[in-house]
Amino acid sequence: xxxxxxxxxxxxxxxxxxxxxxxxxxxxxxxxxxxxxxxxxxxxxxxxxxxxxxxxxxxxxxxxxxxxxxxxxxxxxxxxxxxxxxxxxxxxxxxxxxxxxxxxxxxxxxxxxxxxxxxxxxxxxxxxxxxxxxxxxxxxxxxxxxxxxxx
DNA sequence: GCCAACGTTGGC
DNA sequence: GCCAACGTTGGC
Numbered sequence: 328x329x330x331x332x333x334x335x336x337x338x339x340x341x342x343x344x345x346x347x348x349x350x351x352x353x354x355x356x357x358x359x360x361x362x363x364x365x366x367x368x369x370x371x372x373x374x375x376x377x378x379x380x381x382x383x384x385x386x387x388x389x390x391x392x393x394x395x396x397x398x399x400x401x402x403x404x405x406x407x408x409x410x411x412x413x414x415x416x417x418x419x420x421x422x423x424x425x426x427x428x429x430x431x432x433x434x435x436x437x438x439x440x441x442x443x444x445x446x447x448x449x450x451x452x453x454x455x456x457x458x459x460x461x462x463x464x465x466x467x468x469x470x471x472x473x474x475x476x477x478x
Numbered sequence: 479g480c481c482a483a484c485g486t487t488g489g490c
Numbered sequence: 491g492c493c494a495a496c497g498t499t500g501g502c
Contacts, residue, residue, distance in 0.1 A: 381500055456483040458499045486497075
């Protein structure tokens with residue numbers, strides 16, 4: 328059992344979208360490190376901090392969980408998709424995704440708030456220059472954030 | 479829109 | 491395999 332922070336642009340898929348649809352395929356990852364986390368390390372049931380990025384209110388917007396094994400991201404084969412990858416084939420797919428299932432929406436924990444808590448100082452997503460869209464979260468960080476949200 | 483940081487590409 | 495050039499991310 329592991330914990331993760333997964334970035335989504337709310338203009339694309341927000342926590343409210345996830346709440347409505349219950350489960351979404353995490354399509355569009357085009358970074359090998361992030362892909363490898365989904366393909367090699369994530370397991371069904373892993374906890375996910377659902378994070379809104381590239382928007383007005385950047386931060387943790389809800390809780391979710393990993394809900395499937397990895398499978399090929401269909402957008403890589405779709406020439407009309409901005410995630411189309413001409414070098415990928417159905418026989419040898421390059422990009423994988425998992426399904427992510429809604430758990431609950433939370434009050435927004437903004438990135439500036441997150442930076443104020445010393446126990447979160449080492450969070451990967453808060454490190455300078457960190458751009459990975461999927462990052463591991465430690466048990467301690469997860470527990471601390473759950474306590475914050477319980478207040 | 480800026481720009482730091484990082485990832486990818488491709489010539490050699 | 492090196493590395494310069496270029497492209498992308500994402501907070502501000």
